[in-house]
Amino acid sequence: MSTAKRGSAVTMHEVAARAGVSIKTVSNVVNGYQYIRPATKERVEAAIADLGYQVNISARNLRRGRTGIIGLAVPELSLPYFAELADSVIRAAEARGLTVLIEQTGSVRERELDVLSGQRRHLTDGLIFSPLELGPQDAEALHVDFPMVLLGERIFGGPADHVTMNNVEAARAATQHLLDLGRRRIAVIGAHEGETVGSAALRVQGYRQALEEAGLPVDPALIGEAGLWHRATGAETMERLLDSGVEIDAVFGLNDALALGALHALHARRIDVPGQIAVIGFDDIEETAYSSPTLTTVAPGREQIATTAVDLLLARIEELEPGKPFVQVITDFEIIGRESTLGERAPVAAVPPASQSA
Amino acid sequence: MSTAKRGSAVTMHEVAARAGVSIKTVSNVVNGYQYIRPATKERVEAAIADLGYQVNISARNLRRGRTGIIGLAVPELSLPYFAELADSVIRAAEARGLTVLIEQTGSVRERELDVLSGQRRHLTDGLIFSPLELGPQDAEALHVDFPMVLLGERIFGGPADHVTMNNVEAARAATQHLLDLGRRRIAVIGAHEGETVGSAALRVQGYRQALEEAGLPVDPALIGEAGLWHRATGAETMERLLDSGVEIDAVFGLNDALALGALHALHARRIDVPGQIAVIGFDDIEETAYSSPTLTTVAPGREQIATTAVDLLLARIEELEPGKPFVQVITDFEIIGRESTLGERAPVAAVPPASQSA
DNA sequence: CGCGCCTTCTACATCGATGTAGAGTGGCGC
DNA sequence: GCGCCACTCTACATCGATGTAGAAGGCGCG
Numbered sequence: 159m160s161t162a163k164r165g166s167a168v169t170m171h172e173v174a175a176r177a178g179v180s181i182k183t184v185s186n187v188v189n190g191y192q193y194i195r196p197a198t199k200e201r202v203e204a205a206i207a208d209l210g211y212q213v214n215i216s217a218r219n220l221r222r223g224r225t226g227i228i229g230l231a232v233p234e235l236s237l238p239y240f241a242e243l244a245d246s247v248i249r250a251a252e253a254r255g256l257t258v259l260i261e262q263t264g265s266v267r268e269r270e271l272d273v274l275s276g277q278r279r280h281l282t283d284g285l286i287f288s289p290l291e292l293g294p295q296d297a298e299a300l301h302v303d304f305p306m307v308l309l310g311e312r313i314f315g316g317p318a319d320h321v322t323m324n325n326v327e328a329a330r331a332a333t334q335h336l337l338d339l340g341r342r343r344i345a346v347i348g349a350h351e352g353e354t355v356g357s358a359a360l361r362v363q364g365y366r367q368a369l370e371e372a373g374l375p376v377d378p379a380l381i382g383e384a385g386l387w388h389r390a391t392g393a394e395t396m397e398r399l400l401d402s403g404v405e406i407d408a409v410f411g412l413n414d415a416l417a418l419g420a421l422h423a424l425h426a427r428r429i430d431v432p433g434q435i436a437v438i439g440f441d442d443i444e445e446t447a448y449s450s451p452t453l454t455t456v457a458p459g460r461e462q463i464a465t466t467a468v469d470l471l472l473a474r475i476e477e478l479e480p481g482k483p484f485v486q487v488i489t490d491f492e493i494i495g496r497e498s499t500l501g502e503r504a505p506v507a508a509v510p511p512a513s514q515s516a
Numbered sequence: 517m518s519t520a521k522r523g524s525a526v527t528m529h530e531v532a533a534r535a536g537v538s539i540k541t542v543s544n545v546v547n548g549y550q551y552i553r554p555a556t557k558e559r560v561e562a563a564i565a566d567l568g569y570q571v572n573i574s575a576r577n578l579r580r581g582r583t584g585i586i587g588l589a590v591p592e593l594s595l596p597y598f599a600e601l602a603d604s605v606i607r608a609a610e611a612r613g614l615t616v617l618i619e620q621t622g623s624v625r626e627r628e629l630d631v632l633s634g635q636r637r638h639l640t641d642g643l644i645f646s647p648l649e650l651g652p653q654d655a656e657a658l659h660v661d662f663p664m665v666l667l668g669e670r671i672f673g674g675p676a677d678h679v680t681m682n683n684v685e686a687a688r689a690a691t692q693h694l695l696d697l698g699r700r701r702i703a704v705i706g707a708h709e710g711e712t713v714g715s716a717a718l719r720v721q722g723y724r725q726a727l728e729e730a731g732l733p734v735d736p737a738l739i740g741e742a743g744l745w746h747r748a749t750g751a752e753t754m755e756r757l758l759d760s761g762v763e764i765d766a767v768f769g770l771n772d773a774l775a776l777g778a779l780h781a782l783h784a785r786r787i788d789v790p791g792q793i794a795v796i797g798f799d800d801i802e803e804t805a806y807s808s809p810t811l812t813t814v815a816p817g818r819e820q821i822a823t824t825a826v827d828l829l830l831a832r833i834e835e836l837e838p839g840k841p842f843v844q845v846i847t848d849f850e851i852i853g854r855e856s857t858l859g860e861r862a863p864v865a866a867v868p869p870a871s872q873s874a
Numbered sequence: 875c876g877c878g879c880c881t882t883c884t885a886c887a888t889c890g891a892t893g894t895a896g897a898g899t900g901g902c903g904c
Numbered sequence: 905g906c907g908c909c910a911c912t913c914t915a916c917a918t919c920g921a922t923g924t925a926g927a928a929g930g931c932g933c934g
Contacts (some may be wrong), residue, residue: 161809169841169890180914185892204918216583217890219574219918227617227639234801241599245592248620258640259585259617263608272822280573281585281615418806425808444594448747448776450783450808527920538884545921572901575920578889877933884927888921897914904906 166333168211175200177205188213194333207280227257228471229275229282233265233290237388238286238443242308246464247286254472256283265386267291274299284471288312291353305474307467312356320486323458325357328491329364330371332410332438332456335373335493340499341408344369345380347395347420348387348412359411361440379404384416392419406435408499414439414446414455421449421498437498451497459489526569545622546571585615586829587640589622589631591648595746596801597771598646599600601667604822605644612830614641625649632657642829647671651713657799663827663832669775670714677828678844681816683715686849687722688729689786690768690796695730697858699766699794702727703738705753705778705874706745706770718769719798742774750777759784764793766857772797772804772813779807779856809855817847 170188174181179202183447186194187202205211219225228248232240250257259282263269270289279285292300293312300308306318311325336344346365350358364375379402382395385432392411396419399406411417415438424431431437431451439446442457473479528546532539536576537560539768544552545560563569588605590598606616610833617640619629628647628753637643642663651670658666664676669683694702704723706718737760740753754777757764770776775797782789789795789809797804800815826843831837 171890180917181890182892183913186913189892193913195912198912212638213892214578216574216577216918218892220572220578220921221890221892223919225574235593235599235606236603238596238599238803241593241596241602244599244618245594245620248593248618257617257619259615260602261605261615262603262610280570389802393806418803422806422808422810444747445596445686445776445803448751448780450780452780529920539920540885540922541883542884547922551883553882556882571921575889576922578891578920579922583887875929875934879933880931882927882928883929886924888923888934891919893918894916895914898913899910899912901910902908 164346168209169214173205173209173211175480176209177202185239191492196218224475225281226255227259227282228468228475229261229273229279229285231261231270231285231287231289232261233288234262237258237415238445239415239441241462242443243288243460246289246460247468250461250465250468254466254468256472263290265290270298271299274302279304283475286467288469290356290480305471307471307474309463309467310357311360314486316418317484319474319484321463321467321470321489322486323463323489323491324494325360326364326367328440328456328458329361329412330368331364331491331493332440333365335370335454335495335499336410336436336438337374337409339394339432339436341406343377343380343405344375344408344410345399345404345406346410346412347382347392347399348384348416349381350385351383357384358412365410377404380406384412387413387416389415389422392416393423394419394422400429408432408436409438411439412438414441414443414453417453417498418445418449421451421453425450432497432499432501434483437460439498442494446494446496449498450499454496455494456500457492457494459491462489526567527572528569531560531563531567531569534567535560582641582833583639584613585593585617585640586705586826586833587617587619587631587645588642589619589621589628589643589645589647589796591646592620593618595773596803597773597799600648600801601818602821604818605826608819608823608826611654612826613829614826621648623648629654629657633659637662641833644825644829648714649653650842662766663829665829665832668715669718672713672844675842677832677842679825679828680823680844681847681849682820683720684722684725686798686814686816687719687768687770688726689722689851690798691726692730692766693812693853693857694766694794694796695726695732697766697790697794700732701735701763701764702766702768703740703757703759703764704768704770705750706742706774707739708743709741716770723768725788735762738764742770745771745774747773747777747780750774751781752777754778755780755870758787766790766794767796769795769797772799772801772811775811775813775856776807777812782807790857790859795867797807797856800852802850804854806865807856809859812854812857814850815852817849820847 170181170184174184184202187199226249230244244260248514251258261273263273265323270292286307288309289312297316301317309321311322346362348358349362352358369376382399384391384395392415411418411420417437421437424435429435439453439455442455446453446455528539528542532542542560545557579820586609593599600681602618609616619631620669621631626648634862644665646667647670655674659675666676666678669680706716707720712718727734742749742753750773769778775795779795797811797813800813804811833835
């Protein structure tokens with residue numbers, strides 16, 4: 159280590175010249191080729207250290223036809239669920255020697271389509287894509303010629319590997335949790351009227367199933383529409399439901415942001431949670447363990463989703479099994495009971511899940 | 517559009533063959549070179565569309581020596597502040613034709629150093645780096661030979677452009693806000709004992725200044741240490757302070773996560789906010805507008821930080837002014853008053869109380 | 875008419891690495 | 905002594921684009 163830090167310059171040629179070998183030998187050393195005399199290897203390594211040489215990734219990419227980068231397309235990082243998902247994907251990718259390039263679609267249909275055809279695909283070896291707007295009608299556009307793994311529940315049987323959770327079942331369990339606590343007038347926040355695909359539709363379906371199994375009617379007045387699943391819309395929808403005068407003793411927010419928004423609206427009106435109204439969310443973002451009250455929610459197995467997606471993508475990239483039919487992986491979920499449904503007796507988390515830092 | 521979607525194959529050679537021109541002419545068309553006969557241009561463009569040709573970025577990168585990618589190194593995306601910052605940086609970069617590659621350092625010193633020397637630097641044209649562990653003693657390592665912009669307040673006068681806010685002043689204003697409300701026993705959460713650089717030190721310094729200007733003593737018992745600025749540590753520190761029996765009528769969380777954790781702990785103990793204790797945070801993450809109560813905080817001008825950083829980096833990359841001395845940009849801040857200090861009269865994103873059911 | 879200039883396009887070298895083919899050495903079995 | 909294999913290394917072509925130099929044709933100007 160001495161002449162290092164020269165920036166652009168140093169190439170294999172210079173290393174080769176200094177070590178007195180051919181450039182291919184340098185390449186072989188760098189890539190751990192087996193048949194190299196120890197003495198030669200040492201000389202090359204010394205030259206590399208001396209010159210501060212680093213492989214030029216662009217050149218390697220060109221030659222190898224791979225970049226070692228995978229794309230991750232999500233709506234927005236400012237939505238905690240996607241930020242936490244991105245965190246997990248980055249960790250999983252890193253563990254496998256991959257780098258992640260994030261693209262934000264802003265839940266805009268056109269931008270979601272761009273992702274599928276964009277320039278960027280040449281920068282990456284594959285894509286993990288979580289669409290919010292595209293649906294089965296876009297099957298054609300999804301028929302891309304590069305490795306892709308889809309996340310979420312908007313597209314089933316599509317032309318790609320797919321990782322998702324059992325939304326219907328999870329929503330049923332969430333609703334059942336409220337029913338088990340004796341709640342009977344359970345409102346939903348975040349429904350998308352008329353939609354038949356996507357998280358909203360599936361979760362509402364699970365909600366209906368639970369009610370029906372319990373022999374309870376499904377009251378349309380309890381189903382609150384909310385296009386965007388943000389805190390703000392959750393609060394607005396909660397208020398609309400309250401203003402409507404309909405009787406409510408529990409709320410199922412179809413994601414945590416909506417539920418937290420609802421919590422906010424309830425707090426503003428001095429309505430006791432869970433005394434008067436119990437609230438459950440969906441996603442288990444870190445914030446739910448720290449809201450007041452803490453929020454009961456459905457944990458979708460974020461880590462599992464991330465590692466599974468990266469593994470599937472990597473398998474496609476490496477074509478371990480060419481022509482392997484597309485698979486669909488359903489991940490596990492779990493109900494995390496907290497104060498917003500169980501009251502003060504709920505175990506209040508003192509420490510956040512996962513996320514290890516020193 | 518017809519034969520498209522072939523994946524790997526199509527190169528300029530094929531386009532050139534189809535259009536009956538040289539490959540350089542195709543390149544010229546793609547790059548908007550001026551002197552091309554309209555008829556030729558059309559033929560080439562038709563061929564490009566026909567074959568679904570897309571430039572191979574790796575090849576272009578190799579030739580041009582630039583990748584169009586900038587790195588963004590942050591501690592963790594699961595920390596809302598950094599997720600929102602990443603969101604802003606991605607948007608700003610996109611507007612300038614750049615792509616962002618995110619690297620998580622997990623606030624681990626070694627990983628922060630890796631970022632400065634790692635392989636990845638060859639993938640990117642420059643780096644926006646927000647260190648949490650490195651400090652002035654690492655000036656040597658920061659002396660990198662690629663364009664870099666530093667964020668945050670750990671390093672001043674370092675060998676790079678630097679974007680930061682006026683932490684001392686902002687913390688002074690936050691403390692003043694509490695003083696203006698008549699609070700006199702203001703606790704701090706998130707101090708780092710013994711540190712003289714970094715957000716913690718600077719914000720505590722601002723806190724001290726405000727107290728001193730008001731002629732109040734600085735009581736060490738009110739200064740709560742918290743290494744990690746997470747919700748969990750905020751809650752723990754709050755509890756420790758409460759248990760200590762020291763008199764407290766306000767809390768200054770050195771970031772929002774700490775303040776939200778404190779809010780959580782106060783709620784658990786049924787302590788009224790702001791009735792008994794007022795709370796102010798720092799960062800203005802989205803969550804603060806929806807917590808219960810909503811959290812007063814200091815908005816650091818995230819968008820401004822992001823766009824400034826990207827602009828500075830781009831200027832370095834393009835070497836518009838070679839040898840230009842490193843600049844330091846101080847961004848604006850603003851106190852956002854909400855319920856946690858102002859009480860119910862604070863403008864809440866809600867609606868006046870109305871009829872309530874069951 | 876000759877010269878230079880503008881326009882349009884092409885041929886070729888080049889960016890920095892890796893794959894392929896093969897040269898050269900030495901050891902081993904028969 | 906011959907053939908074969910294992911080891912070690914090299915020369916060269918190649919990935920797909922872009923920069924350079926210059927050719928070819930047409931036009932204006934003195």
